[in-house]
Amino acid sequence: xxxxxxxxxxxxxxxxxxxxxxxxxxxxxxxxxxxxxxxxxxxxxxxxxxxxxxxxxxxxxxxxxxxxxxxxxxxxxxxxxxxxxxxxxxxxxxxxxxxxxxxxxxxxxxxxxxxxxxxxxxxxxxxxxxxxxxxxxxxxxxxxxxxxxxxxxxxxxxxxxxxxxxxxxxxxxxxxxxxxxxxxxxxxxxxxxxxxxxxxxxxxxxxxxxx
Amino acid sequence: xxxxxxxxxxxxxxxxxxxxxxxxxxxxxxxxxxxxxxxxxxxxxxxxxxxxxxxxxxxxxxxxxxxxxxxxxxxxxxxxxxxxxxxxxxxxxxxxxxxxxxxxxxxxxxxxxxxxxxxxxxxxxxxxxxxxxxxxxxxxxxxxxxxxxxxxxxxxxxxxxxxxxxxxxxxxxxxxxxxxxxxxxxxxxxxxxxxxxxxxxxxxxxxxxxxxxxxxxxxxxxxxxxxxxxxxxxxxxxxxxxxxxxxxxxxxxxxxxxxxxxxxxxxxxxxxxxxxxxxxxxxxxxxxxxxxxxxxxxxxxxxxxxxxxxxxxxxxxxxxxxxxxxxxxxxxxxxxxxxxxxxxxxxxxxxxxxxxxxxxxxxxxxxxxxxxxxxxxxxxxxxxxxxxxxxxxxxxxxxxxxxxxxxxxxxxxxxxxxxxxxxxxxxxxxxxxxxxxxxxxxxxxxxxxxxxxxxxxxxxxxxxxxxxxxxxxxxxxxxxxxxxxxxxxxxx
Ligand code: SF4
Numbered sequence: 001x002x003x004x005x006x007x008x009x010x011x012x013x014x015x016x017x018x019x020x021x022x023x024x025x026x027x028x029x030x031x032x033x034x035x036x037x038x039x040x041x042x043x044x045x046x047x048x049x050x051x052x053x054x055x056x057x058x059x060x061x062x063x064x065x066x067x068x069x070x071x072x073x074x075x076x077x078x079x080x081x082x083x084x085x086x087x088x089x090x091x092x093x094x095x096x097x098x099x100x101x102x103x104x105x106x107x108x109x110x111x112x113x114x115x116x117x118x119x120x121x122x123x124x125x126x127x128x129x130x131x132x133x134x135x136x137x138x139x140x141x142x143x144x145x146x147x148x149x150x151x152x153x154x155x156x157x158x159x160x161x162x163x164x165x166x167x168x169x170x171x172x173x174x175x176x177x178x179x180x181x182x183x184x185x186x187x188x189x190x191x192x193x194x195x196x197x198x199x200x201x202x203x204x205x206x207x208x209x210x211x
Numbered sequence: 212x213x214x215x216x217x218x219x220x221x222x223x224x225x226x227x228x229x230x231x232x233x234x235x236x237x238x239x240x241x242x243x244x245x246x247x248x249x250x251x252x253x254x255x256x257x258x259x260x261x262x263x264x265x266x267x268x269x270x271x272x273x274x275x276x277x278x279x280x281x282x283x284x285x286x287x288x289x290x291x292x293x294x295x296x297x298x299x300x301x302x303x304x305x306x307x308x309x310x311x312x313x314x315x316x317x318x319x320x321x322x323x324x325x326x327x328x329x330x331x332x333x334x335x336x337x338x339x340x341x342x343x344x345x346x347x348x349x350x351x352x353x354x355x356x357x358x359x360x361x362x363x364x365x366x367x368x369x370x371x372x373x374x375x376x377x378x379x380x381x382x383x384x385x386x387x388x389x390x391x392x393x394x395x396x397x398x399x400x401x402x403x404x405x406x407x408x409x410x411x412x413x414x415x416x417x418x419x420x421x422x423x424x425x426x427x428x429x430x431x432x433x434x435x436x437x438x439x440x441x442x443x444x445x446x447x448x449x450x451x452x453x454x455x456x457x458x459x460x461x462x463x464x465x466x467x468x469x470x471x472x473x474x475x476x477x478x479x480x481x482x483x484x485x486x487x488x489x490x491x492x493x494x495x496x497x498x499x500x501x502x503x504x505x506x507x508x509x510x511x512x513x514x515x516x517x518x519x520x521x522x523x524x525x526x527x528x529x530x531x532x533x534x535x536x537x538x539x540x541x542x543x544x545x546x547x548x549x550x551x552x553x554x555x556x557x558x559x560x561x562x563x564x565x566x567x568x569x570x571x572x573x574x575x576x577x578x579x580x581x582x583x584x585x586x587x588x589x590x591x592x593x594x595x596x597x598x599x600x601x602x603x604x605x606x607x608x609x610x611x612x613x614x615x616x617x618x619x620x621x622x623x624x625x626x627x628x629x630x631x632x633x634x635x636x637x638x639x640x641x642x643x644x645x646x647x648x649x650x651x652x653x654x655x656x657x658x659x660x661x662x663x664x665x666x667x668x669x670x671x672x673x674x675x676x677x678x679x680x681x682x683x684x685x686x687x688x689x690x691x692x693x694x695x696x697x698x699x700x701x702x703x
Contacts, residue, residue, distance in 0.1 A: 003511075004298040007460065010515035010618040011279045017521060018276045025269050029262035029472070048485060103499040107416040107450050127478075127486035140500040141449040141491075145442060146416075164486075165471040173432040173467045174292070176449075176497050179490035184442040187482065188351035188367055189374055189400040190238070191245050197350060197404050198411065199442025199489060 032162035041125045042156045048128025052182025053195055054203040060211045069093040077114035081143045085136020101139040110146040117151045123160045124167040133175040150200040156207045221576040226545035235371050235546050242370045243537040249483035266472045268594040271528035274463050281430040281463045288433030292495025294505040301512050306337035308508050313343050316453050318419045324447045325349035326424030328457045330553040346414050348443035350407050357384040363547030365533035366481050374398040385410055421447035425458045431466045434494045438487050448491050454502035459510050461527040476592035480532035513566030519615035522603040526562045528593040535587035557587035561600040569608050578604035
């Protein structure tokens with residue numbers, strides 16, 4: 001008997017006392033906490049992102065390129081990683097060298113890049129969370145991990161939901177997902193929170209409204 | 212479970228020693244009280260906590276009650292998504308599988324995400340014996356590994372170490388493993404974290420094999436979930452070419468939607484955050500993104516035996532948030548090492564004796580490592596009635612009875628010469644040294660009330676007696692009871 005059969009057999013014997021029929025699970029918890037307008041939901045997102053030490057900026061679509069240029073310049077970035085489907089106009093004002101996200105590039109190569117700019121799949125206001133799903137404007141998972149500076153652009157209010165249940169609904173489990181709530185952090189030394197261990201130590205979020 | 216902790220003294224002896232260690236107690240007290248206060252605040256932010264907790268409990272119970280079905284479904288969906296599923300009945304088999312998989316890659320080393328399951332089976336030691344070096348990459352696990360130490364907390368395994376000790380460990384040991392600590396390293400947490408960042412980065416960037424556990428596995432979709440803070444998890448889950456995840460069979464949830472419950476309750480219960488900084492999910496492999504080879508090792512190692520116990524099986528609902536450790540007056544004084552297992556605190560006191568059986572002195576003494584104050588049940592996000600299981604296991608230890616070991620029914624003999632009872636007396640005596648111990652338990656009154664009228668038969672009756680024997684220094688238990696809850700109903 002192989003271990004698969006052995007384990008399944010043990011499970012079935014262990015559950016001999018369990019009746020076959022079950023009452024269906026009731027989900028009487030909330031779909032979202034509190035009622036908010038779309039604008040209030042975006043405000044809550046901004047507040048919770050900032051509470052976890054993300055740097056939050058707001059602008060209109062027309063101002064986006066200039067804002068990204070300014071953020072890269074303030075950081076002194078000379079190179080920026082670009083996912084394949086990033087709208088080209090986002091970086092049209094920046095004169096930093098663009099490094100394209102290629103499957104063949106090594107982790108060491110990525111480690112030499114200063115910044116990365118991506119979009120996101122959905123943002124969750126109640127928890128201050130950005131979710132990336134590997135779509136063309138977000139690229140491979142590692143590009144938002146290895147560089148030390150991540151600029152993430154969120155279209156508001158379209159890409160914002162209130163709660164974790166609403167966020168999950170919008171996501172495709174078949175894609176690899178990365179949920180990001182603030183920059184990398186640790187509390188392992190006497191529970192003092194320190195930002196930045198292995199992931200990007202600086203997370204900047206741009207909330208882009210309509211013009 | 213592995214032999215890592217064999218030869219440990221029984222809980223009361225280990226605890227007595229720990230209670231005498233002032234540094235350890237100071238570190239623990241600071242840490243548990245800090246998390247405790249923060250957690251209460253994080254929980255109070257969600258108005259439907261009670262409903263989320265009930266749903267979490269129900270989902271897990273339902274899964275456990277149909278575990279055979281969900282295991283098969285999970286296997287199908289992981290396979291369909293490009294993963295390879297392996298089944299391991301015990302620690303040795305799991306270690307053999309992982310060792311074989313790493314050897315197939317030809318790599319002499321692997322990077323590891325913090326994982327209770329791999330600690331439980333002693334994977335690092337097993338790999339080392341085969342010439343493979345496994346690097347722990349969680350900061351706390353790194354501190355533990357470099358310090359040739361053992362973890363003492365589920366969430367913050369190096370909670371027993373303060374910054375000065377950590378600085379000394381880094382300065383002394385890092386050069387043995389890779390990039391040394393810089394000259395003149397101070398003990399500020401930021402500098403220590405930076406040192407760890409640089410030390411580990413060289414390992415991440417060259418890693419070809421990653422080893423992880425998982426917080427959840429979704430049967431419906433074959434998705435695995437890892438919840439973390441530092442980004443070391445993301446490094447290990449996405450940079451290597453091969454990813455091997457060792458996961459206990461109880462970690463299944465049936466559907467994608469079920470995650471909405473646990474992704475709300477887990478972060479708030481464990482680190483007291485609205486959401487942990489990083490959560491990664493992956494479903495098999497994705498072309499050109501992340502590992503191209505994914506292996507899932509499904510681990511039994513005593514879990515099916517635990518499942519066979521109608522009262523004790525609820526311990527398998529545990530999502531390892533560690534909230535129960537932080538509120539436990541016994542853990543706070545004794546520290547994680549006293550429990551002699553990778554699962555310390557209240558959950559360890561009920562999980563270890565079930566996974567490993569109560570054959571050894573330490574395992575027989577664990578059900579007594581508690582004041583039954585009920586605080587652990589109160590905070591548990593999946594409502595595991597830890598006091599109920601403790602009492603059940605105490606009866607088992609003193610009375611013997613039928614249990615399942617390695618899938619077979621065996622009859623346990625009563626503990627010899629009531630050794631366990633003596634252990635109980637000793638455990639109780641020191642646990643009640645401090646008058647605050649009982650008061651700390653939020654549900655103290657209602658919990659004990661529930662157990663009060665219950666007279667245990669046989670030797671168990673003697674145990675009931677011990678509940679009142681140890682004097683609470685400031686005020687006798689009965690007076691305290693009268694003053695605080697006498698005549699009133701509990702909070703149930
Ligand atoms: S028993 Fe409950 S409180 Fe303790 S670690 Fe497990 S889930 Fe958390």
